[in-house]
Amino acid sequence: MVHANGDCPMDAAARPNVLLIMGSIRPGRNSLLIADWIATLGRSCSGLACEVLDLADWPLPMDDEPGLPHAGQYVQPHTRAWSEKIVGADAVVFVTPQYNWGYPAPLKNAIDHLYQEWRGKPAAIISYGGHGGTKCAEQLRQVGAGLKMRMVATAPALTLPEEVIRQHVALDPAKDLAVHVDSIKQAFAELAIELAAAA
Ligand SMILES: Cc1cc2nc3c(=O)[nH]c(=O)nc-3n(C[C@H](O)[C@H](O)[C@H](O)COP(=O)(O)O)c2cc1C
Numbered sequence: 001m002v003h004a005n006g007d008c009p010m011d012a013a014a015r016p017n018v019l020l021i022m023g024s025i026r027p028g029r030n031s032l033l034i035a036d037w038i039a040t041l042g043r044s045c046s047g048l049a050c051e052v053l054d055l056a057d058w059p060l061p062m063d064d065e066p067g068l069p070h071a072g073q074y075v076q077p078h079t080r081a082w083s084e085k086i087v088g089a090d091a092v093v094f095v096t097p098q099y100n101w102g103y104p105a106p107l108k109n110a111i112d113h114l115y116q117e118w119r120g121k122p123a124a125i126i127s128y129g130g131h132g133g134t135k136c137a138e139q140l141r142q143v144g145a146g147l148k149m150r151m152v153a154t155a156p157a158l159t160l161p162e163e164v165i166r167q168h169v170a171l172d173p174a175k176d177l178a179v180h181v182d183s184i185k186q187a188f189a190e191l192a193i194e195l196a197a198a199a
Helices: 031-046 077-087 105-112 132-147 161-165 178-198
Strands: 017-022 049-053 089-098 120-128 157-159
Touching: 017 031, 031 049, 031 089, 031 178, 049 157, 089 132, 105 132, 105 157, 120 132, 157 178
Parallel strands: 017 049, 017 089, 089 120, 120 157
Antiparallel strands: none
């Protein structure tokens, strides 16, 4: 149960932890603002512990593991660290922009460094773009299915104002994305159900 003030009575140490993995690493990105805003919303509506993960802090060179990821025999320290990070997450939320109808390469690279770590992991996709990024969300859902992730049905697709994309006007998520609050809450509610089922 979530209190009216947004606090969750659940013992903080007992809260499942959700990693919000940002798809964008480019300078000047909107993803930091968007992911932080979603994390705050997710904490208050679901009581889940939400941590924003910036892939810029997790440099994973392309294809630098000699073995296939499904064997889990990683030789690179950064892959081992990345594996531990994902194993330690109870669920993930991909918060990703759409780039040319797909999702960004750093996100695919981060996913492809691992394999078993994703299996059975409750997950949600929150995409954004001029039209919500639904095409990249579809692609990511397909990849998640291939990895046997437990994707929730609701995939909020956040529409960024034209002036934010074209004229670099500062995004104000609380105002510009307010229309999407209900669908984000719904995605977190579904994630909480998946987590309860997995416990
Ligand atoms: C390489 C690139 C490709 C893009 N392709 C699309 C697109 O296919 N559809 C769309 O709606 N917006 C597209 N955009 C606009 C992005 O939605 C917008 O720039 C958004 O802020 C990108 O997220 P970020 O700032 O977190 O990197 C693209 C932006 C970039 C940089």
